[in-house]
Amino acid sequence: MKIFRDTWLIFSRQFQLLLRNPVWLIVGIVQPVFYLFLFAPLLKPALGAQTNAEAYQVFVPGLLVMLAIFGALFTGFGLIAELRAGVIERSRVTPVSRVALLLGRSLRDVVSLLFQAVLITVLAIPFGLSVNIGDVLLAYILLGLITLLCSAVSYGVALKVRSEDALAPLLNTVSQPVLLTAGILLPLTLAPVWLRNVSKWNPFSWAVDGVRALFAGEAASAVVWQSGLIIVGLTALAVFWAARSFAKSVR
Template sequence: MRFLSDTYVVFLRALRLSLTNPTWMFISIMQPILYLTLFGPLLLEVAKTPGFPAGDAWQVFVPGLLVQLGIFGTAFVGFGIIAEWRSGVIDRMLVTPASRWALIGGRVLHDTLLVIVQGLILLGAAYVMGLRVPWSVVVVGLFVVGLLGAAFSALSYAAALSLKSENAFAPLVNMFALPILLLSGILLPMSLAPFWLRIVSDANPIKHVVEGLRAVFRGEIASPETAIGVVVALGFLLLGAWLGVRVFKAQTK
């Protein structure tokens, strides 16, 4: 199919650009390990606090880190497409017969692959530090990371290509990043928060993804929490794909 070949070409181009930047690759690999090393020991003490969720500290902390990786590992990729637009790369792509779905899909596929690799490294480091879960849990965890990575990659490209300015894009990302981080229980479970803050956090859809993935790590793969988390992640993916393609198509008008 033409769509698949076009997607592969865009994906391969993005992958080659990443592999030619070893410093960036090193930082991407080290980031999840630093989170585990620097924050994990603190959570071991927090796990003794009344109200801490079921499961050991790693079963609570690692799923949150995976969700964080899926979101923030791709939320800033829009900076790259702004540079490509400014240099004329996007305009040259848009005059080709390539599908607009392929132009966004190849980039998203590349970003998704990178966050899944980071997720594997994170889980490997967590295993060394004491995490013990079945392989089925690892597969589901990486699947959710991939969904979130693809979703926020597409949303990032859509926002960046709409704004076409780093000065506008950076504040937009930061405006959403802080509420997502603080009101989703990614680092600290919201069960430790005051009642009013737990109510506010319920309006944050990412919280339900975090709770669903924590249920998976407790071995509750078929639980309602897990189903809700996966559905929310899929919803973000559909929204991101729709907006991404819509913005790419708008550039040709």
């Protein structure tokens, strides 16, 4: 189908640009590595864990969700640069699918995230992390959907505001409460009741619980399919909205 071919063309072009200048890919992995080496060891006494493996089993999934959310939420800055350079404007005269303009870019972000997720997982194994390959692959699918969701939102918002000065504070304002109520760095079982109740309205809190369950080998847990349904639904809505924004921008 034409949309698949167009999506592949956009993805290939965007991925080539990423490989030519992999600075952002490297920068994106440095901070999670610091968290892995310098923050995770503090969790063993904080969580009352008996071994490092137990602490990393809790921390690594949350770290990967944080990487998926924040790595994708700020991709809109690159799109604003393309808008300023006239790249999106020149797309008006091409027959490429408007939906593919979004999906090609977002799939590049998903591949980038998955590379980083695999690297973080491998680096955590010497610290005692033990995972089942099948369960981790399911977790990576969920992480990929989270990346697609946040990437689509970021591109859609970037097309609306068209300014880094407006996009940066907007994303920071939204991302901070998401981070603090998702139980990313510390599980919300340690939180007071009111904060746990608030977190139930945060879809990424469900995602964190789902990824943690998969890393713990509990693929049959109800939270896994519940988080999957929530993220799939939100991703579909985000892609639909962002694709319409692309269509209006290059119409």
